[in-house]
Amino acid sequence: MSIAAPIVPNHASTGRDCKVGAAMLGVDEARRRILNAFAPLPATATPIQDALALTIAEDVVTGIALPPFTNSAMDGYAVRTFDTLTASAARPAWLKVSGQATAGHEPEGSLEPGCAVRIMTGAPVPAGADAVIRFEEIDEASEHGWIGVPRSVRPGENIRPAGEVARQGEIVLAAGSRIRPAEIGLLAAVGRTHVAVHRRPRVAVLVTGDEVVDAGTALQPGQIWNSNGPMIAAQVRHCGGDPIMLGVARDTAGSVRARLAESADADLMITTGGVSVGDFDVVKDVLQAEGRIDLWQIRLKPGKPLAFGWVGNTPLVGLPGNPVAAYVAFVQFARPAILTMLGCRDVSMPTVQARLLDRIENRGDCEQYARVQVEMTSAGYVARLAGGQGSGMLTSLAKS
Template identity: 40%
Template sequence: MSADADRDGAADFVARLAAASSQEQFLRVMSRDDALARFWAAVPHARLPSETVSLDDALGRVLARDVASPMDVPPFDRSLVDGFALRATDTEGAGPASPRRLTLNREILACGVAPTVVVQPGTATPIATGGVIPRGADAVVMVEHTEFDARSLTVDVLTAVRPAQFVGYAGADMARGETVLRAGTRITAREIGMLAACGLAAVDVTGRPRVAILSTGDELVAPGEPLPEGAIYDSNGAIIAAAVTENGGEPVRLGIVRDEASVLEAALRSALRDSDLVVLSGGTSKGAGDVSHRVLSRLGEPGILFHGVALKPGKPLCVAVAQGKPVIVLPGFPTSAMFTFHDFVVPYVRALAGLPPREDETIAAQVSQRVPSELGRTEFVMTSLAHGREGTIALPLPKGSGSVTAFSQADGFFAVPAARAGVEAGEGVAVVRLGAGVRAPDLTIVGSHCIGLDRVVGLLGERGYRARTIWVGSAGGLAALRRGECDVAAMHLFDPVTALAAAPPPTP
């Protein structure tokens, strides 16, 4: 390469750096509470209009209005046991030593058979569980409490029964006109069964919010495609889509959009036409390739509500409203993206879907070590739980906002308020559970990663033991063991001949 070419290349690089440094990174960093208030004020957090769906498509949806049973369930008086339908007065005084003999009517009431014979005094009709109680009968005697004579077609009743014994009356489960399900109920298999029992083949549900999902960045590659040098797979798109589904929305995956303003603008305009909400990940921080916030200002009023929130992780969050619909630009790092998504987007999606606010389950724990934090920013700290000498302890995870595995390996997180400069060792915190991770594991292993140890942990899981592994290096494992934060410290020993570790050190 010539000297002139070198100079031209250097000049271009300097020009791009200058453009990046002059780019307005944050319009104004505001507090989390102020940002949430501005978002809620800008767009109505109200449920979508209703739609009618079949029972086959109703699972997971939210009832738009109360459901009243159009019929009695069961629709007729029925037997609760196998036995004989009869008049209770005909069994008075019956006992093993003094049975009451009744003549059998010439019909058997199996399920689905309509009675044709009236039970007269001194008679009984054989009936199966669920069979229709015939006219004239007011009770059922269990077959175990009778002796049947096939030759004379009579039955001896060996115990007295009372009126209504073993009779399930019409409407005992659901009465006609009774409200059996309330608006706002999320439909599970149980509700499907109730609706089917009422004879309803369709039901009115709240519309499912369509959430358009775009991932931005020249470095992104779709999973399954070859990975060029310097590229990474797009994990945010898949995570966000799954979280949308979990919270009652319908994800619309629009793939990866390159860092070109015209391409991104076209993608956003198309997404706004066909969705209720648009979520982007990436393109919010300062950098030559970040164009999202510039494009947002051209989509319509009111435009950008805020760009920059006093959160850690999640400071670069950008929220705009265009054409009456929110456009949320999440940070690109996975942990930052998911924290801001759950904090800002999930409440909106759930409101549109007619779902109540998410109920976070918490567990009290003591922080194992001091956690410093930046004043003025609410910080969320991913943590693992372990059994300590004096109760449950929270082990802050060392992985940062760029970690894809932080959410899957953490049992939960706790917040450091913006007014605090950190949390002291031994201080009590409320850990918000993630998934099923509220229970501390049976075994906590901290230290240096080993593939063989991974296999051992897998074998323990097959035997019903839940183990938590936190890879922080040998020294970190020994320190955790000394503080009583783990059951096992994993270490790598050095070979005495080569002075090298016997296995590769853990990935930082």
């Protein structure tokens, strides 16, 4: 079984040391600094069918009881349980069928003693009835218009009382709840066509590098196809954001500035490449000239180099250029920023504890995020490395 977030933290390295300098930041501290710059985006009324993966901005209070009337949970016969107190298979209680109740229609009067009403699932229970016995248990063969009840029926059996799901005036969804298909169903059930949610963050995605070209372009010597752009955009969309693809900026000041100018309306800008020590200086120089950018070294492997700051009024997270490092750094830093803008109260990653079956040595002080495959066994979860752990090994990432 693969885990949803295909990276598992441990304090280990797969070979090379994670050399730690005095200026390096821990993962938690770097995340804290980044999240201090973000807050939930303004609320907007959105059609419920468009609200999937968004976060509710205001408590949802139901104006009706749910269900609004007592109804049958089964196809069968509505009965008065008093009439079945002495019933048994040998001596069934014989009740006269006095009517029928179907979903979407008012019952035809109340149920009289000694009678039963044929009733369908979801139909209102007639006054006087306090239980429903299923068709499968009834003897209908003896005499037309009568049924034989072969046992004593319990009060409330196969009945859904009004207000069983929610009482009128009850909060059915609290602010901060993430909207899944189940929440959309509940919103519709209480009569909502729109819901107040924090809008989707607009996230600009910029890839940098002379060597990067879009898929579908013939590769020239020294070139690679752009994998980071589509991957990061998919991560943004998976988190609930709307990605804005800015394409690839060449290693020239003019190209980088032109792409940055296209992000003016974004709530967050994410770049990949150009933030490592030794990277071509033009990218870092332009970022620092156009805004307030800090270049950090994080105790994280892969994903050690990171940039954070502002370009104009837009916050920027600069990820490493190697694809696996970019993926891991996105999960640790960009994902919680997007979820914070969405109004999520819990931005942590779901985790399970597993026993690692492969050897990973720890010769440094970095948090390492190994790409693994997780399986449930009789002894609990176990994890195996999904393949090579290099920062460019997209195959291992895809297998995890």
